[in-house]
Amino acid sequence: MAVKQYKLKIKRFDPERNAHSRWEEFSLSMKPSHRLLDALAKIKDEIDGSLTYRRSCAHGVCGSCAMKINGKNGLACQSLFKDMPEFIVIEPLHGFPVVKDLVVDIKPFLEKNEEILPFLINNTPPPERERKQTPQEQNKILQAITCIMCGSCTSACPSYQRNNSYLGPSALVKAARFIFDSRDSAEEERLDKVTQSNGLWMCHSIYNCVEVCPKNVDIPAHIIKLKQLAVKRKILKQK
Amino acid sequence: MTYNFDTIIIGSGLAGLRAAIEASKQGSVAVLTKLYPTRSHSTAAQGGISGALGNEEPDSPMWHFYDTVKGSDFLGDQDAIEVMCNDAIRTIIELEHLGVPFSRTTEGKIAQRRFGGHTRDFGAAPVQRACFCADRTGHVILFALFEQSQTQGVKFFPEFHVLDIPIIDGKCMGVIAMEIQTGDIHVFNAKTTLVASGGYGRVFKTTSNAIASTGDCLSILFNAGVPLEDMEFFQFHPTGLYGLGILVTEGARGEGGVLINGKGERFMEKYAPTIKDLAPRDMVSRSIMTEIKEGRGVDGKDYVHLDLRGIGRKTIEERLPEIASFCRIYIGIDPVEAPIPVLPTAHYAMGGIPTDVNGRVLHNEKGTAVEGLFAAGECACVSVHGANRLGCNSLLDTVVFGRRAGMEINLANKNIKTGRIHSEVVEKVLKKLKQLLEKTEGTQRAGELRDKLQTLMMNHCSVFRNKDDLNRIPNQLDKIKEQLKDVNIKDKGKKFNTELLEVIELRHLVNLAEAISSSALNRTESRGAHSREDFPGRNDTEWMKHTFALKKDSNIEFRYKPVTVTKFQPEDRKY
Numbered sequence A: 001m002a003v004k005q006y007k008l009k010i011k012r013f014d015p016e017r018n019a020h021s022r023w024e025e026f027s028l029s030m031k032p033s034h035r036l037l038d039a040l041a042k043i044k045d046e047i048d049g050s051l052t053y054r055r056s057c058a059h060g061v062c063g064s065c066a067m068k069i070n071g072k073n074g075l076a077c078q079s080l081f082k083d084m085p086e087f088i089v090i091e092p093l094h095g096f097p098v099v100k101d102l103v104v105d106i107k108p109f110l111e112k113n114e115e116i117l118p119f120l121i122n123n124t125p126p127p128e129r130e131r132k133q134t135p136q137e138q139n140k141i142l143q144a145i146t147c148i149m150c151g152s153c154t155s156a157c158p159s160y161q162r163n164n165s166y167l168g169p170s171a172l173v174k175a176a177r178f179i180f181d182s183r184d185s186a187e188e189e190r191l192d193k194v195t196q197s198n199g200l201w202m203c204h205s206i207y208n209c210v211e212v213c214p215k216n217v218d219i220p221a222h223i224i225k226l227k228q229l230a231v232k233r234k235i236l237k238q239k
Numbered sequence B: 001m002t003y004n005f006d007t008i009i010i011g012s013g014l015a016g017l018r019a020a021i022e023a024s025k026q027g028s029v030a031v032l033t034k035l036y037p038t039r040s041h042s043t044a045a046q047g048g049i050s051g052a053l054g055n056e057e058p059d060s061p062m063w064h065f066y067d068t069v070k071g072s073d074f075l076g077d078q079d080a081i082e083v084m085c086n087d088a089i090r091t092i093i094e095l096e097h098l099g100v101p102f103s104r105t106t107e108g109k110i111a112q113r114r115f116g117g118h119t120r121d122f123g124a125a126p127v128q129r130a131c132f133c134a135d136r137t138g139h140v141i142l143f144a145l146f147e148q149s150q151t152q153g154v155k156f157f158p159e160f161h162v163l164d165i166p167i168i169d170g171k172c173m174g175v176i177a178m179e180i181q182t183g184d185i186h187v188f189n190a191k192t193t194l195v196a197s198g199g200y201g202r203v204f205k206t207t208s209n210a211i212a213s214t215g216d217c218l219s220i221l222f223n224a225g226v227p228l229e230d231m232e233f234f235q236f237h238p239t240g241l242y243g244l245g246i247l248v249t250e251g252a253r254g255e256g257g258v259l260i261n262g263k264g265e266r267f268m269e270k271y272a273p274t275i276k277d278l279a280p281r282d283m284v285s286r287s288i289m290t291e292i293k294e295g296r297g298v299d300g301k302d303y304v305h306l307d308l309r310g311i312g313r314k315t316i317e318e319r320l321p322e323i324a325s326f327c328r329i330y331i332g333i334d335p336v337e338a339p340i341p342v343l344p345t346a347h348y349a350m351g352g353i354p355t356d357v358n359g360r361v362l363h364n365e366k367g368t369a370v371e372g373l374f375a376a377g378e379c380a381c382v383s384v385h386g387a388n389r390l391g392c393n394s395l396l397d398t399v400v401f402g403r404r405a406g407m408e409i410n411l412a413n414k415n416i417k418t419g420r421i422h423s424e425v426v427e428k429v430l431k432k433l434k435q436l437l438e439k440t441e442g443t444q445r446a447g448e449l450r451d452k453l454q455t456l457m458m459n460h461c462s463v464f465r466n467k468d469d470l471n472r473i474p475n476q477l478d479k480i481k482e483q484l485k486d487v488n489i490k491d492k493g494k495k496f497n498t499e500l501l502e503v504i505e506l507r508h509l510v511n512l513a514e515a516i517s518s519s520a521l522n523r524t525e526s527r528g529a530h531s532r533e534d535f536p537g538r539n540d541t542e543w544m545k546h547t548f549a550l551k552k553d554s555n556i557e558f559r560y561k562p563v564t565v566t567k568f569q570p571e572d573r574k575y
């Protein structure tokens, strides 16, 4: 297929050389089937080896390469040139400290997960065989388990940007993943966590998250279900 | 900084994490990984993990054992294979208890599907043995193991790149690693060190492996005098997306997908009349390449079609959603409506660091172990996969032998002193880094050299091999090695210097390419994934033995270890 010329405008930052970020433009010819990640690799290999970004799987399953592409968070390895304009602006994810070029510090993002007890808890002694779970029961978590922790949603969330103590959409999806797992028995503890002041109620249904999720997780639907559950529990408790 | 731990684990894929869960029951454990833990390439595993649960139809560990031996083209060690297959059911149930959301049958049991080379009654017909979670099996197991390991106080060092694994007087002392974010070098002294660093598919141009799958630790150990076993056996998965190498799981054929050539024929009926499209991967890959070579590629081109249209939308959306999405995103095809263009892609390393069934790394073909050093997962060669791995047996291997290594480590930690990495060793590592960084001139570009290497190996050492092709490799590798010395790294910074790390990774790849290609030249027979056009046919009289490649100065020497045969004598491999 025919190659085409593209201009990539990339936000660069190297704390060892300059305390401030700067913009740099690169002209490249790419095929429609090429990924944006291929273009970054091309720049790194052929023009400027110091261009820094994360990557590993190159096909949208590891969550390494999330960045802001033309104003919208997404995966560089899942963005194809056939779907892009000739002028492409690339920035690191907002809301997290920038380490270098397109690499951000994701520790604050990952630490949010730790707050919601991100592991299956089941206090009954394990049976000899599998714990049964019907396909219907499993349906409730099928979307949540696909999250690859890329950080796109939390970074795009205005509530998180305003106040980064907020757990953020990704951690709430993780909470839903366990709360709605029929095999998990820690619903109460987890609901306690997600209904704290930095939890569920900081979500104002702005829906930026769902627009950017590369795995098409319906994040708001999960948050709404959590909110419903929390309200139900509160009413029950009051009674 | 200097750290002291009972156990250092390199790698946070399935093997490393399962070992960490075991070892942290008794000792202090640090997991070092050059990625974030859940970004390890285990996350890419799609199709399933094997175990004779018999949830869908009768099955038995003995059949699994037989299939694995036959799949390995009789090169797998049968004592080890028996251990693995007998432990499979327990392993999968344990994973389920740890939280893995396996796909279910209508009664809520773990669902199972067909996979290549897995049969009932010793080859009579395909059997449903693969446990899966749609086509995200690796992802969900990786998350469950990571999540559970956090509850056990395992200390994670994410984005720490291992640069050296010093072995002094036959004992492994621990690890020297770079913290990628700061560029600082850290020393980890340990009683025991487990290498679980995964595969090295990036030796080849077209691969299903991650960019990070560069085999650094195998190369480090090879340079330190540890032999590498059976490196000539590299599996090419039959169905990589054409032009990209992204994997389409064998589960797609397990669910009923078929391979079609340019004339619209189901050509696998010809090559494997009994189990057809579900023949083992080495056979299917060869069949595809033969069809193409004989002019029966699609539109006369170098690919064939994988046709899923007969499966129906519902099954595709429920059981193969990821690959449906890959097809839509990357090649603009909806597999519900159109066949998928595919070509074999470099996928899995059968060879690796030689170990016994408890993960202890062997220093030689006689079975002497390196004190304090363990290996598990794709980087290791137990050998359960022999000359060709069956689908779903790798995830099983990582978890079974990861756990066993963890148990053995717990025993070893009682009798071993913590290693001490002396400053001279660290100095050496620092000096090498400095040399790389301080070089200010040089005309070669690492990217170009990587491409040369990968193309060389793809053209001369992939599905079919022959003496002439293989003989072309050493000179070219020498050239690449020379040119690598002339690479000037532009990024002189300390922080997150991925340009520097990519050069280091490339050196490792070249080192492994030498081991692979020289082992391939050395084995003058065709067995499993190693197919020599000039030596067609298996030669059991001379080659029922494992290759141990050993680096001596700059040469590679070969030693051999006999295959352990217990129950199944070598037979003709027909499917």
Ligand SMILES: Cc1cc2nc3c(=O)[nH]c(=O)nc-3n(C[C@H](O)[C@H](O)[C@H](O)COP(=O)(O)OP(=O)(O)OC[C@H]3O[C@@H](n4cnc5c(N)ncnc54)[C@H](O)[C@@H]3O)c2cc1C
Pocket (backbone or CB within 6 Å): B010, B011, B012, B013, B014, B015, B016, B032, B033, B034, B035, B037, B040, B041, B042, B043, B044, B045, B046, B047, B048, B049, B050, B137, B138, B160, B161, B162, B163, B196, B197, B198, B199, B208, B209, B210, B212, B215, B216, B217, B247, B249, B347, B348, B376, B377, B378, B379, B391, B392, B393, B394, B395, B396, B398
């Ligand atoms: C696309 C794909 C699909 C697959 N599907 C299946 C399947 O369905 N069933 C099946 O059984 N098998 C499958 N396989 C094979 C299987 O997934 C792998 O063999 C297995 O996951 C390897 O696990 P591991 O723990 O050994 O290594 P990995 O998961 O690759 O982990 C390696 C770890 O080592 C770390 N590491 C490497 N080098 C260094 C270094 N220098 N310093 C620090 N850390 C380092 C990495 O960061 C990573 O954490 C598939 C493979 C691929 C590529």
Ligand code: SF4
Pocket (backbone or CB within 6 Å): A146, A147, A148, A149, A150, A151, A152, A153, A154, A169, A170, A173, A212, A213, A214, A215, A216, A217, A219
């Ligand atoms: S929910 Fe989607 S956007 Fe958010 S972290 Fe997970 S995969 Fe990324």
Ligand code: FES
Pocket (backbone or CB within 6 Å): A054, A055, A056, A057, A058, A059, A060, A061, A062, A063, A064, A065, A066, A075, A076, A077, A078
């Ligand atoms: S590189 Fe893995 S998601 Fe992009």
